Amino acid sequence: MSPPPPDRLARWLCHPHFFKVVLLLALVISAPTVAIGFYADDYVLLSYLAGRIPGSPPWYDLYNFFDGDALKLQANLVSGFPWWTDPGLKLHLVRPLASALFTLEHAVFGHAPLGYHLVSIALYVALVAAAGRLFLRVLPGATGALALFLFAVCDNHLHPVGWIACQHLLLAALPAVLGLLAYLRYREEGWRPGRYLGPLGLGVGLLGGEAALGGAAYWIAYQLAGPVPPGRAAGLRARAAAALPALGLLAYFAAYKAVGGGAANTGGYVDPLASPLRFAAAAAERLPVLLGDALVSMPADLTSALPSGPFVAVGLAAVAGLALLYRACLPAIPERERAALRWLVPGALLALVTSLGGFPGSRLLLLPSLGIAPLLAVVILRGLRRGPSPGRAAWPRRAGAGLLAAVHVAIAPLLFLAATASSADIARKLEGVARTAELGAPPRERAFIAAASDPMVTIYPQAILGLASPDALPCWSALSMARASHRLTRTGPSSFTLEPLGRTMLTGAFETLYRAPSAPIPRGYQVTQCGATIRVAEVEDGKPSRLEVDLGAPLEDPGLALLSWRDGRLRRMALPAIGEAVELPWSPGPIGLL
Structure with a gap:
C-alpha cells in the first residue's frame, strides 16, 4: 500500500x-x-549621477530625494516636482551602501x-x-x-x-x-x-x-x-x-x-x-x-x-x-x-x-x-x-x-x-511616453501637463528626456494628478482655469507623496513654476478644486506645450477660444489603474 x-x-x-x-x-x-x-526611480538615480537635476545629492547619498531645505526645493520646482509640493518636504533615506553599489554599476555598465x-x-x-x-x-x-x-x-x-x-x-x-x-x-x-x-x-x-x-x-x-x-x-x-x-x-x-x-x-x-x-x-x-x-x-x-x-x-x-x-x-x-x-x-x-x-x-x-x-x-x-x-x-x-x-x-x-x-x-510604456510626447520642435522651453494621474506620465518622462539630452526639456510641470476628468476654461490669451470633475485634487497616493493630507492648501495659495503662475481659486476640505493658471505667454507660443494624456500619449491640446471650455476625459496611464 x-x-x-x-x-x-x-x-x-x-x-x-x-x-x-x-x-x-x-x-x-x-x-x-x-x-x-x-524603471521609474531608476531614471531619477541615473539623473542624479549625470547631474541633470539641480542640487543632485552626492554619489554616496542617492536616496536623499528631498532634504527639507525649502529654498532648495523652490529652486528645484523646475525639475518636475509638482507645484503643490510642501516647502518643508523631507524624504532622506540613508542608504550609503546601496548608493555606492548603484554608482559602481553606473561606472561599469553605464x-x-x-x-x-x-x-x-x-x-x-x-x-x-x-x-x-x-x-x-x-x-x-x-x-x-x-x-x-x-x-x-x-x-x-x-x-x-x-x-x-x-x-x-x-x-x-x-x-x-x-x-x-x-x-x-x-x-x-x-x-x-x-x-x-x-x-x-x-x-x-x-x-x-x-x-x-x-x-x-x-x-x-x-x-x-x-x-x-x-x-x-x-x-x-x-x-x-x-x-x-x-x-x-x-x-x-x-x-x-x-x-x-x-x-x-x-x-x-x-x-x-x-x-x-x-x-x-x-x-x-x-x-x-x-x-x-x-x-x-x-x-x-x-x-x-x-x-x-x-x-x-x-x-x-x-x-x-x-x-x-x-x-x-x-x-x-x-x-x-x-x-x-x-x-x-x-x-x-x-x-x-x-x-x-x-x-x-x-x-x-x-x-x-x-x-x-x-x-x-x-x-x-x-x-x-x-x-x-x-x-x-x-x-x-x-x-x-x-x-x-x-x-x-x-x-x-x-x-x-x-x-x-x-x-x-510598464517600463516600455514609460519609455514610449517620453519618446512620443508631442513637445514640438526645438527650441522647447516649457511643457505643462494639464491632467494625468499616472506618475509614469507626470513624474518620470522628464528624467528620461533629460538623460537623452540635457537641453531636451528645460522645464516640466504637472498641473493636476487627480484621477478624474477635467474641465479647462480659457480665460485670456495666456490664462485658463482647470478643475477636476466630481472630486478634488490631492487625494491620491502619489499626489500626497509630495504633501501630507495634514497640510491643507488654502484658497489663494500661489506658486510660480516654469514661468507660470498657479493659483488655487477654490478648495474643499483643504484640497484644491479649481486652479487659475497664467503661463506668462500666449498658449499658442511655440516655446511651450500644453499637454493632456489621451489615447496612451501626451498630446498637445486643441486650444479653446477665450471664454470657451474643453473637457479632458480621464484615461488610465501605463500602470493601468492610475
Whole structure:
C-alpha cells in the first residue's frame, strides 16, 4: 500500500539535491526580470549621477530625494516636482551602501540595464541560499525545505529583485540574515566568531538600507522567545541581557538623524520617531493590508489606486483564518517546529512593523517573509496530513491547508512571472511616453501637463528626456494628478482655469507623496513654476478644486506645450477660444489603474 501524499511530499522535500534545485528555481524565476530594464526611480538615480537635476545629492547619498531645505526645493520646482509640493518636504533615506553599489554599476555598465539586473539576481539567489540555511537549521528537514521553496518563489519579492532602485532591500536583507545565522551558531554551538559576525552583518545591512531593522527584529525575538541553549540561563532577565547588543540600534538611529535622515510632510512615508501618532494611525491600516498580501497574495500595491478598506478586511480575515488553521494543526506540530515559530513569527511581525513607515507595497515584505514562510510551511505540511481519525473535522483543516498550498506553491511562481511581465510592459510604456510626447520642435522651453494621474506620465518622462539630452526639456510641470476628468476654461490669451470633475485634487497616493493630507492648501495659495503662475481659486476640505493658471505667454507660443494624456500619449491640446471650455476625459496611464 502506497504511503499518503504528504509523506511522499516529505520524502521529496528531503531529497539531497532539493536545496540546489530551489536555488536553480530562484535563478530561473528571477532571470526574466532582465526584461524590465530601467524603471521609474531608476531614471531619477541615473539623473542624479549625470547631474541633470539641480542640487543632485552626492554619489554616496542617492536616496536623499528631498532634504527639507525649502529654498532648495523652490529652486528645484523646475525639475518636475509638482507645484503643490510642501516647502518643508523631507524624504532622506540613508542608504550609503546601496548608493555606492548603484554608482559602481553606473561606472561599469553605464546606461545598459542588463548588468544592474544580473547583480540583483545574484544578490537574490544568495539571499535565498542564506534563508535556506536558516530554515534548515531551525526546522525539521521537510518543513525547512518547504519554507525555502515558499521564500524563493514568493511573488511579493518581485520588486526587490526586479527593480534596480530597490537593490537596497537585498543589500539590507542579505548581510542581516547572514549575521543572524552566525549569531545562532554562537548561541547554540558556542562558535565564537558568530558573536562578532552577527552584529557586523546587521551593521552592514543597515548601511544598505533601513529595511535591515527587520533583521534586528528577528535577533530580538530570538533572544526573548527562542530556545535556550544547554547551560544558559532561561529567565527573562537573562534573555533581556542577551538582547543588549541590539541596543546598538540606538547608535544607528542617532547617526541616521545626525546626517539628516528621515521623512516629514509627506503622505507616503511616515517617520515613526518624528510622528509616532501618525505612524500608529498609518500602521493600523497598512499592517493588515501587508498581511493580506503575505498570506493570500492580495496585492498591497493596488492600494495606491484603490480604496484600502477591502484590502484591510481581507488581511484581517486571512489572519483570523490562519490562526484557526494553526490551532487545528497544533496537536500535530512537533516541539521543534513550535519552538522555531515562537520567535520567527514574532520576528516577522516586528519586522513588518519596522517597515510600515515606507510607501505601502509588497516590496516591504522581503524580510518579514523570513518568518512568514516557515509558518506557512508548518501549516501546509501539518494541515494536509491525515489524522488517525479523519472524520468531518479534518476536512476544514485540510481544505485550508490545501488553499494555502495552492496560493503559495502553485500560484505564487505564476504571479511572480506575471508581475515581471507587467513591470516590463510598464517600463516600455514609460519609455514610449517620453519618446512620443508631442513637445514640438526645438527650441522647447516649457511643457505643462494639464491632467494625468499616472506618475509614469507626470513624474518620470522628464528624467528620461533629460538623460537623452540635457537641453531636451528645460522645464516640466504637472498641473493636476487627480484621477478624474477635467474641465479647462480659457480665460485670456495666456490664462485658463482647470478643475477636476466630481472630486478634488490631492487625494491620491502619489499626489500626497509630495504633501501630507495634514497640510491643507488654502484658497489663494500661489506658486510660480516654469514661468507660470498657479493659483488655487477654490478648495474643499483643504484640497484644491479649481486652479487659475497664467503661463506668462500666449498658449499658442511655440516655446511651450500644453499637454493632456489621451489615447496612451501626451498630446498637445486643441486650444479653446477665450471664454470657451474643453473637457479632458480621464484615461488610465501605463500602470493601468492610475
